[in-house]
Amino acid sequence: MKIKNLLKVAYKSIIKNRMRSFLTMLGIIIGVGAVIALVAIGQGTSEEVESQISSLGSNLIMVMPGSSHFGGVSRGAGSINSLTLKDVDKLKKESTYIREASAYVRASGQVIAVGKNWSTSINGVDPNYLIIKDWELEKGNFFTKREIRSRAKVAVLGKTVSDELFEDSDPVGQSIRIRNIPFKVIGVLDAKGSSMMGDQDDVILVPTSTALYRMTEGKNISMIMISAVSNDVMEEAQEEIETILRKSHNLKDEEASNFRLRSQTEIIDRVSSVTGALTVLLGAIAAVSLLVGGIGIMNIMLVSVTERTKEIGIRLAIGARGKDVLVQFLIEAVLLSLVGGIIGIIFGVLLANGASYFMNMSIVLNPFISLMAFSFSGAVGVFFGFYPARKAAAMDPIEALRYE
Amino acid sequence: MEIIKIGKIKKTYIVGDVKVHALRKVDLTVKKGEFVSVMGSSGSGKSTLMNLIGCLDTPTSGTYILDGEKIDELKKPQLSDIRNQKIGFVFQGFNLLPRTNALENVELPLLYDRRGRVKDPSEKAKQALDRVGLLDRMDHEPTQLSGGQQQRVALARALVNEPSIILADEPTGNLDSRTSIEMMKILQELNSQGITILLVTHEEDIACYSSRIVRLRDGIKIEDKVLTEIRSAAKDLEEMGAIPVELNGNGYSTEV
Ligand SMILES: Nc1ncnc2c1ncn2[C@@H]1O[C@H](COP(=O)(O)OP(=O)(O)O)[C@@H](O)[C@H]1O
Numbered sequence: 001m002k003i004k005n006l007l008k009v010a011y012k013s014i015i016k017n018r019m020r021s022f023l024t025m026l027g028i029i030i031g032v033g034a035v036i037a038l039v040a041i042g043q044g045t046s047e048e049v050e051s052q053i054s055s056l057g058s059n060l061i062m063v064m065p066g067s068s069h070f071g072g073v074s075r076g077a078g079s080i081n082s083l084t085l086k087d088v089d090k091l092k093k094e095s096t097y098i099r100e101a102s103a104y105v106r107a108s109g110q111v112i113a114v115g116k117n118w119s120t121s122i123n124g125v126d127p128n129y130l131i132i133k134d135w136e137l138e139k140g141n142f143f144t145k146r147e148i149r150s151r152a153k154v155a156v157l158g159k160t161v162s163d164e165l166f167e168d169s170d171p172v173g174q175s176i177r178i179r180n181i182p183f184k185v186i187g188v189l190d191a192k193g194s195s196m197m198g199d200q201d202d203v204i205l206v207p208t209s210t211a212l213y214r215m216t217e218g219k220n221i222s223m224i225m226i227s228a229v230s231n232d233v234m235e236e237a238q239e240e241i242e243t244i245l246r247k248s249h250n251l252k253d254e255e256a257s258n259f260r261l262r263s264q265t266e267i268i269d270r271v272s273s274v275t276g277a278l279t280v281l282l283g284a285i286a287a288v289s290l291l292v293g294g295i296g297i298m299n300i301m302l303v304s305v306t307e308r309t310k311e312i313g314i315r316l317a318i319g320a321r322g323k324d325v326l327v328q329f330l331i332e333a334v335l336l337s338l339v340g341g342i343i344g345i346i347f348g349v350l351l352a353n354g355a356s357y358f359m360n361m362s363i364v365l366n367p368f369i370s371l372m373a374f375s376f377s378g379a380v381g382v383f384f385g386f387y388p389a390r391k392a393a394a395m396d397p398i399e400a401l402r403y404e
Numbered sequence: 405m406e407i408i409k410i411g412k413i414k415k416t417y418i419v420g421d422v423k424v425h426a427l428r429k430v431d432l433t434v435k436k437g438e439f440v441s442v443m444g445s446s447g448s449g450k451s452t453l454m455n456l457i458g459c460l461d462t463p464t465s466g467t468y469i470l471d472g473e474k475i476d477e478l479k480k481p482q483l484s485d486i487r488n489q490k491i492g493f494v495f496q497g498f499n500l501l502p503r504t505n506a507l508e509n510v511e512l513p514l515l516y517d518r519r520g521r522v523k524d525p526s527e528k529a530k531q532a533l534d535r536v537g538l539l540d541r542m543d544h545e546p547t548q549l550s551g552g553q554q555q556r557v558a559l560a561r562a563l564v565n566e567p568s569i570i571l572a573d574e575p576t577g578n579l580d581s582r583t584s585i586e587m588m589k590i591l592q593e594l595n596s597q598g599i600t601i602l603l604v605t606h607e608e609d610i611a612c613y614s615s616r617i618v619r620l621r622d623g624i625k626i627e628d629k630v631l632t633e634i635r636s637a638a639k640d641l642e643e644m645g646a647i648p649v650e651l652n653g654n655g656y657s658t659e660v
């Protein structure tokens with residue numbers, strides 16, 4: 001039989017049994033819908049996490065004191081506190097892959113302003129810190145080299161701190177006390193939002209020298225923040241930093257480094273491998289439901305074949321070959337699952353958009369996944385339609401005709 | 405010219421431990437253009453013989469040549485093609501596809517014809533429906549047709565692909581006597597146009613419209629006679645008077 005006629009026959013039989021056809025498709029619809037929606041949510045989540053990490057700065061490399069173990073058992077990462085301002089100077093002078101480098105001195109404490117109280121992190125950084133972190137000022141100014149040299153008691157507030165201490169009034173020019181030392185507010189940072197690292201706006205920035213000499217012992221810095229020239233040279237930059245610092249620390253070849261590097265790319269890779277695994281897991285769960293949908297198709301097709309035994313007998317009697325019957329039922333199964341696949345894609349897209357709209361989830365709708373789910377549903381139709389179709393094709397015409 | 409040549413054909417069914425001999429060494433030769441009635445009581449093997457001739461079934465032993473082709477050597481797909489191209493079936497129970505209109509039912513054999521001979525199946529099917537006088541009912545589905553009309557649709561389906569023989573297994577079994585004679589009238593017309601017909605019936609009143617009677621008993625041919633006097637169904641109908649069998653007021657026939 002010509003394919004056009006076969007399609008017609010399959011189409012008619014689907015239409016004639018609307019309700020049953022729909023119920024058959026339901027499994028596929030839910031399966032495909034689940035694949036699309038869950039993968040969209042999975043990918044959306046992982047992209048959001050990645051963009052949050054990117055928001056930490058541009059091409060960021062962090063140098064921290066301690067052994068080069070990442071996440072290992074190296075107890076007390078800062079115990080061999082080894083980084084100094086001299087290291088920062090050397091990196092700036094000798095490196096070719098570094099755009100900017102800033103010292104970073106961590107302190108924390110109570111901040112008091114106009115009778116209000118807030119406890120936050122106080123970070124000593126260099127004037128180029130905002131470039132490294134890809135950050136802007138909302139108002140006021142950032143401190144300059146001059147303030148670094150004079151260990152000036154000036155501070156730039158993060159948005160959260162500014163809101164907590166000054167609410168709606170303008171903090172620039174106001175005075176605050178950090179650990180009882182009076183500081184003058186010279187600027188407020190743009191809101192950067194929270195990331196998995198916490199609220200990035202809950203911070204006060206002060207000059208490195210001020211933090212180092214007025215708030216800590218004045219020897220070691222907590223970290224060096226570096227921005228590489230471009231994303232393509234992250235590895236070269238890291239190697240170079242390693243070499244320069246080892247030389248600066250007078251380490252012998254056999255000695256392990258007493259500092260460690262961590263790059264943003266590395267963090268993104270780690271996190272995205274986790275979220276990627278999550279997406280695969282969600283996809284796999286959804287694929288199982290698609291499989292269950294396929295079994296539903298097989299079930300209904302088997303019922304349909306039995307129910308239509310007489311029809312099969314008639315077709316065989318007037319000259320249909322077994323193959324014609326096989327193809328007829330196969331096309332019916334595939335048509336059912338493909339139509340189910342299309343409806344499933346629509347359903348999945350709606351579901352994903354619903355999740356994004358009502359539950360504030362970020363989603364990424366990938367047309368490739370839709371295409372894959374669609375092809376997979378077709379394959380499910382072929383796979384699960386084959387057995388019932390073969391059963392139909394193998395019928396004995398006389399027995400089939402006698403069936404009531 | 406011989407169109408059917410059956411030699412010592414045997415069909416044995418095995419049901420559990422019991423062997424049922426449906427046909428025991430039956431010989432039969434039918435010439436082109438004959439109108440043969442196969443008679444015999446229930447269980448005598450008439451349907452079994454028809455199914456073998458119709459290539460729906462294969463014999464336990466024996467030879468069968470249809471239109472010069474050795475059927476016993478053919479495989480399933482070839483048997484399908486023979487059924488499609490050389491044989492037209494009419495069954496007692498009509499066996500039309502449900503929820504499928506008359507035209508589509510009649511078209512069906514053409515769609516399965518691998519030779520792709522017929523360019524316009526729909527047109528050809530209309531011609532066949534016209535031959536059985538049902539062109540005006542081509543859009544009707546089986547449930548909208550009377551028994552006699554359904555059987556005529558089945559007949560149109562049987563002859564649409566211009567078969568060498570038409571096999572009718574008790575085609576009048578579900579019809580009243582008048583409709584049965586009308587059916588016989590159409591079969592006689594087709595026979596006069598050169599189509600070979602084999603008809604199973606247990607009614608002498610029906611067999612008398614054919615040209616030859618073959619009688620079976622317990623799977624054995626016990627009689628084979630050519631009728632010298634053939635009744636004309638058209639004439640009988642005329643004598644019965646022209647009661648309109650077509651439509652009544654609501655568009656449906658009142659016949660069985
Ligand atoms: N599929 C079958 N299995 C077993 N026995 C069968 C089968 N078909 C027919 N028979 C037996 O073969 C004999 C002939 O049957 P059949 O040809 O149908 O008779 P008829 O059509 O003359 O009434 C019967 O005894 C019947 O019971």
Ligand SMILES: [Mg+2]
Nearest residue numbers: 450451452573
């Ligand atoms: Mg019978």
